[in-house]
Amino acid sequence: MARTPKYYHHGRSPAAWAGSVVTAVGFTIAAVAAMLGPAWLWVIVGAAFILVGALTTMIMKAMGLGQP
Structure with a gap:
């Protein structure tokens, strides 16, 4: 049975x-x-957090935890 x-x-x-x-x-x-x-x-550290947030979203979406 396929899992949706x-x-x-x-x-x-x-x-x-x-x-x-x-x-x-x-x-x-x-x-x-x-x-x-x-x-x-600290501005650069904040910018790094912003990039990590974008990567986190993309990786979790690829794992199936995001909206298709």
Whole structure:
């Protein structure tokens, strides 16, 4: 019997949540660092978090945890 993937409505998938949370943390780090100086090391760390959030979403979606 074929197993059908679970349908997530309007981005309410685990992949969307995980990517959104990691990306929000990255934007917060980068924004605070940009206002406090700017502290370029922390701006780059925030940008790295944003990229990790995007990669997390893509990998989890490929694993079947995202919306098709």
